[in-house]
Amino acid sequence: MDAAVTSAPTPTPHPVPATGPDGRTAPADPPSGAGRPPRAAGRTPRPHRARRENLAGYLFMSPWIAGFLLLTAGPMVASLYFAFTDYNLFDAPQWIGLDNFTEMFGDPRWRTSVEITGWYVVIGTPLKLAAALGVALLLNQSRRGQGFYRAAFYAPSLIGASVSIAIVWRAIFSDGAAVDRAQQVFGMDAGGWIGDPDRIIYALVALTVWQFGAPMVIFLAGLKQVPRELYEAAQVDGASPWRRFWHITLPMISPVLFFNVLLETIHSFQIFGSAYIIGSQGNACGPADGTLVYTCYLYIQGFENSRMGLASAMAWMLLLAVGLVTAVLFWSQRRWVHYEEGAR
Amino acid sequence: MLKVAGGSLAALGLTAAGCGTGSGSGDGTVTIRYSWWGSEDRAKRINQSIALFEKKFPKIKIKTDFQPYADFWKKFNTQASGGNAPDVFQNAIGFLRKYDAKNVLLDLREQAGAGNLRLDGFRAGLEKFGEVDGKLLGVPVGSNSMALVVDQAVFTKAGVTPKPGWTWDEYHAALTKIQQTQGRAGDAGPYGIMYLYDLYLRQQGKAFFTTSGLGFTEADLTDWWTKAAARVKSGIYADPKKTIPAKPKSAVTAELAGCEFTWDNFAVRYTAEGKSRYGLAPIPTTDGRKTGQYLGSLMLSASKRTKHPKEAAQFIDFMVHDPEVGKIMGYDRGVPATDAQYQAYVPTDEVGKQIAAYEKQLVESRVLEPITPHPAGADVCEAAFMRLAEEMSLGERPVADAVKQYFTEAKTALSS
Known part of the structure; x- marks a missing residue:
């Protein structure tokens, strides 16, 4: 997920196609079809040559196919099997049917982890996207030094997932550190956030919001595609900046917004590293399970308690949950995502 | 998510395929892998010891690897499950039965019989510590014991002098005095330390564990944690909201508490970490006499799957008996387990002297009991104890709830 975002910021699944002045686009498949000249007629290759080319194609792909089968598909199938077994890594897995799932649902700590992850996704994702969109709007004006600001705002999302930043974050939010002192300026003498199980999750939220650079770049690309003349027309009609944003910008970038919501939501569900490091102080993901996000608990069950069967079941539960949320988002998009005519 | 589980499976496949490599070569040179947990400082000392070993045994090469405690066991567990455990590794009493049940540990008795590993010359019967069901699964390298580490300046100023045989009431009175006069909590909070609760239980003829389960009742733990919760509230024990962010620094060196219970060989770290002078005080008692203490120890174990049991045993023997190694390691792994190493190293620093005196006093006053x-x-069970005690102390969980949850989790852990 990360790699896709950081290495190729611009491409989106439904990029806003280049539009002509009349607002119409070629009725093409979105990503690459738009500007490509049609294939020269009369050069239909002979079948056996096509087969040879196919073969060559598969040969070139084979390292990735092998990698996918061995390192992704195979382990996934295995973990699906383990989800229904009692497996401690040492002894052969014992088939126990749905016991792992029954145990999971009855486990108060599992419910805690679901709750914390839910809060993290529900609070962190919108805040991060709001920050990204806000800054993208500011950066969408032509001013000197825009390139610098863009790079500067983007930088945190490159380093934010690193261990060192998590350690820095822990220091910033500790007792008597920067955040604590800033609070005291406003008369809040509540102490740092790291030792408080109810507030430490907001340190994680702050960390993810701080990494708004990746969605910001995607928003910027979307904003640049909004035709100027729409704003000009609106201005002539006397629309306020707020109305212009609400009625032009937002609908026009809604496909990009959808893409960002989808990506960041899925990404949020997978939070692990920062929660594990910021929360670990003797107890993994503490204090008092304050940062026990779902993947942390999965890790603890699998690698500390050697219960790989239960951990596999948890992993599949997470996949189901993320799949469900994704499905709901896709279902909802017809109500709020506006693709330009013909682009869908 | 899936990547976590999937990745580990893939890693397992790879390690399974890759095991049994790199252990021998044409000229009879053997390489054995040795891993341990500990700090940079321990690594330096161990590497010096290994250099000595390789000089003496030119046909054996030692490949090393180390991590902090918790990470060590995660890595070890994964390696061992793939049949790729290191040939020799650091171990502790709490893991002997666990990995014996999983067929990971080599019974070193055979190598001892073959003369590759000497079992004589151990102090205080320590050679028995690695025995489980008649098998020799680990060889002690040093002994340690629970102690109360105190900030001496604070104790002196508060006018408190702990004496051997002092009671829990006297201990708590001392903490109150510190809290009232020294502007910091008396103790960092003993309620989450499994090994201390074990001593408390042993003073009453119980113990934390039996051979198969927990040796105390829900009522016992409810009593211990209810009192603790009250003492956190009144400030006799330090506020966990302050001590948690201070970690990895200890609450004593962070000047949040006057003392805390820990293993005596950890005392070395306090002097390096804090500004004050630190000393060791006796464990409080229930009846004025019995502390419930025993000697614990770090051990060296070998993997059942090692291709070079002889060389592994020779290396363990060297690390445990060689006087030069004793000088290099000092009290890092506890007070050396063998007479040869114990006599070779005479501590010159204040803390080292205190540790030596502390354990000498334990042995001589005959308070020590079987482990x-x-x-x-x-x-x-230990991890869950620490975690739930912390939740209880933070007020996140009522005591009754924490106790119930602990018994649920402990039962699951002990039955799997």
Whole structure:
């Protein structure tokens, strides 16, 4: 997920196609079809040559196919099997049917982890996207030094997932550190956030919001595609900046917004590293399970308690949950995502 | 998510395929892998010891690897499950039964019989510590014991002098005095330390573990944690909201508390970490006499799957008996387990002298008792104990709830 975002910021699944002045686009498949000249007629290759080319194609792909089968598909199938077994890594897995799932649902700590992850996704994702969109709007004006600001705002999302930043974050939010002192300026003498199980999750939220650079770049690309003349027309009609944003910008970038919501939501569900490091102080993901996000608990069950069967079941539960949320988002998009005519 | 589980499976496949490599070569040179947990400082000392070993045994090469405690066991567990455990590794009492049940540990008795590993010359009967069901699964390298580490300046100013045989009431009175006069909590909070609760239970003829389960009742723990919760509230024990962010620094060196319970060989770290002078005080008692203490120890174990049991045993023997190694390691692994190493190293620093005196006093006053058994799953029980005690102390969980949850989790851990 990360790699896709950081290495190729611009491409989106439904990029806003280049539009002509009349607002119409070629009725093409979105990503690459738009500007490509049609294939020269009369050069239909002979079948056996096509087969040879196919073969060559598969040969070139084979390292990735092998990698996918061995390192992704195979382990996934295995973990699906383990989800229904009692497996401690040492002894052969014992088939126990749905016991792992029954145990999971009855486990108060599992419910805690679901709750914390839910809060993290529900609070962190919108805040991060709001920050990204806000800054993208500011950066969408032509001013000197825009390139610098863009790079500067983007930088945190490159380093934010690193261990060192998590350690820095822990220091910033500790007792008597920067955040604590800033609070005291406003008369809040509540102490740092790291030792408080109810507030430490907001340190994680702050960390993810701080990494708004990746969605910001995607928003910027979307904003640049909004035709100027729409704003000009609106201005002539006397629309306020707020109305212009609400009625032009937002609908026009809604496909990009959808893409960002989808990506960041899925990404949020997978939070692990920062929660594990910021929360670990003797107890993994503490204090008092304050940062026990779902993947942390999965890790603890699998690698500390050697219960790989239960951990596999948890992993599949997470996949189901993320799949469900994704499905709901896709279902909802017809109500709020506006693709330009013909682009869908 | 899936990547976590999937990745580990893939890693397992790879290690399974890759095991049994790199252990021998044409000229009879053997390489054995040795891993341990500890700090940079321990690594330096161990590497010096290994250099000596390789000089003496030119046909054996030692490949090393180390991590902090918790990471060590995660890595070890994964390696061992793939049949790729290191040939020799650091071990502790809480893991002997666990990994014996999983067929990971080599019974070193055979190598001892073959003369590759000497079992004589150990202090205080320590050679028995690595025995489980008649098998020799680990060889002690040093002994340690629970102690109360105190900030001496604070104790002196508060006018408190702990004496051997002092009671829990006297201990708590001392903490109150510190809290009232020294502007910091008396103790960092003993309620989450499994090994201390074990001593408290042993003073009453119980123990934390039996050979197969928990040796105390829900009522016992409710009593211990209810009192603790009240003392956190009144400030006799330090506020966990302050001590948690201070970690990895200890609450004593962070000047949040006057003392705390820990293993005596950890005392070395306090002097390096804090500004004050630190000393060791006796464990409080229930009846004025019995502390419940025993000597614990770090051990060296070998993997059952090692291709070079002889060389592994020779290396363990060297690390445990060689006087030069004793000088290099000092009290890093506890007070050396063998007479040869104990006599070779005479501490010159204040803390080292204190540790030596502390353990000498323990041995001579005959308070020591046999060690509590540690069933498989003891390590998970310890982690859960620490975590739930912390939740209780933070007020996140009522005591009754924490106790109930602890018994649920401990039962799961001890039965799997």
